Amino acid sequence: MARNSPKPEVPPLDDTDRALVRLLEADGRTSNATLAREAGIAESTCLVRVRSLRERGVVRGIHADIDPHAVGRPVEAMIAVRFGGHRRSHFEQFRDEVPTLPGVRAAYHVAGANDYFVLVAAESADALRDFVLDHLTSRPGVLHAESALIFESLRGQGTLT
Missing domain, CATH: 3.30.70.920 (Lrp/AsnC effector binding domain/regulation of amino acid metabolism (RAM) domain)
Known part of the structure; x- marks a missing residue:
């Protein structure tokens, strides 16, 4: 579990960031090619954007939802x-x-x-x-x-x- 200490302010998300977050939230296993196509950006740009979302702490992880x-x-x-x-x-x-x-x-x-x-x-x-x-x-x-x-x-x- 992440410790809730003061975090640096995250720059506001733009429309492309929000689109990528929505797509990842719906299915974290979505391929980069599909993310790029759905967000309307180049695949190389998509890789950079998703990496930035992870580094900024917007996307904290992708994990399986296990049925106990x-x-x-x-x-x-x-x-x-x-x-x-x-x-x-x-x-x-x-x-x-x-x-x-x-x-x-x-x-x-x-x-x-x-x-x-x-x-x-x-x-x-x-x-x-x-x-x-x-x-x-x-x-x-x-x-x-x-x-x-x-x-x-x-x-x-x-x-x-």
Whole structure:
């Protein structure tokens, strides 16, 4: 997971950048030739533009969307984690370590009554319970963890650009 530290300001996207982002968002495996054709630019220009989008952090990565059920992790949960005391070192350790744990799909540092939401996929309800006890509530500073089972997951289909 990327650390949310102050980032240099990204120059505004022009119409060509936005077209490339939309195309990559729809299918990250789109070939350079197809991207160039759809965006109405030369292939060499397209390579440079996509490389620039990556270097500027606009395109953070291209990855597979894996079905947790298909790989033996059918129990998904969103776990709300609340800290007590709010020591920076506890937050930093949590931020650095939790996203690397097996089954963690995402972690979100949020405002409100809870401090983090952790999206987890587990092999069973027992494995989920063990994950919470072994990897979340036992962490320094963690006061409370509450799991909400996910019955259905719908992926957004709207674009960001």
